[in-house]
Amino acid sequence: METYTYVNIFETKGLEYLLLICFLVLFVLFVRYLGGPRPGGGRAGGRRLPGSAGADRWRLEAEEGQPDGVVEGTKAVGAASPPVEVP
């Protein structure tokens, strides 16, 4: 009769750990590759400058909803033009 052997996770070998690390690294690179080239034409893995296209990814939706030039505290958000005080 056929016996069944199930995977014992404590018996994993070094090669599998290596594969896992490679996968994690490649996965990050793959997702970045899928993101497409930056508008500035920079290298995918290059250093990110402040205010570059990559930084837009982390903008909050509330900030995006702000009309141009609205001041919130001391920080101007969503502003392409100089901040204007709200009366």
Add this chain to the structure above:
Amino acid sequence: MRRSLNPGRGLAGLVRFLLAEARPKGKLLTPFNLISIPVILLGLGILVVRFIYGLGSVTNLSQQYPWGLWIGFDVVTGVAFAGGAYVITFAVYVMRLERYEPIVRATVLNGLLAYVFYAGALTLDLGRPWNIINPIIGNEFGYSSVLFLVSWHFLLYMLTEMLEFSPVVAEWLGWRRLRRLLSGLTLGAVIFGVTLSILHQSGLGALFLMAKPKIHPLWYSEFIPILFIVSSIFAGLSLVIVEGTISHRVFRDQIDPERHASFEEILFGLAKAAAISMFVYYFFQALVFLHEGRWVLLGGFWGSWYLLEVIGFVLVPCVLFAYGVRHRRLGIVRTAAVATLIGIVLNRLNISVIAFNWNAAVRYYPTWMEIVVTLMVVFAEIWVFRWIVLRMPVLRERHELPAPAVAPPPEPQALNRSKA
């Protein structure tokens, strides 16, 4: 753009409306009709013979090969192709990715019909099809059986998909109050449906865990259920890409020009998701390959056949998807989707038919009648899909999504006012 007529008040008005809608719409003599009608008629004739004289009269199935093309393609492969429904409904209704809203109804309809036809084709393959109801009515409850789980999941998921699609039917019939009520149930149905889908996609894979001595070791592993779930994601997405591309050409007059323009963006989004899920799937395949030490099995026909599947129809389409998304090449994305679908057919047939009983002295080959019946099921599904799309608001008209589960953030102006 064509809009459906509103049914009049009362039962008489409804009957008049349904009779008017039942009339054929569009041209009758199309290449698809000319091919599909003879195949469907021939398939129906074969089914009559099958139900009178039994499975042996039309199939090559035997005690050694109890599952053939009808199970391998219609059920195992068809259910994987229906995976697009749970992925897209999850994205639209739960994740609120509203850019995919234009394809959600067509995808749900496609998933529903896939289950009704492909899982329904299961009855053709049962020696005593009247016993199919047993797991449901409790005549033979087999709590420890994977088939018990799969049969319940199929039933529940078909009902869930009907519920998800029911607002479209209510809209078509002009029943506004009922439509509102059914739309309110959609989010719950979607969450229930996603849970069921994940469980029975893996359940189908789990069926093959019991056939370890019969499946070639290159395809057998304890991870089959996980591989089935992950592959159903990109199988479903690829089918949505192919089906959406065809629908947008065939039903061009049903769709706003504005939605035509946004469709390309939707395809790129789907291709991106498919590429990522294929990448993950490939990692799982590599992990299983290493863990089970399959190097020694790569020589000979089966090794080459396995490499063709995992490299030719998984890795290559994955790279094509990524290239197509990155360089905005729609033709490459569509090619990758077709290659992915071929890969899924190959994978599911390998596990259930081709590499099943791989070392048996007598091999199973489907008869021409099995192939005709399989084509009949596919054509019949397309006929029903077309009938519904030509009548109900599936592709045309933007519809409202049900209210989100969490309250939306306050308006920015209101925030400023409160701070001032």
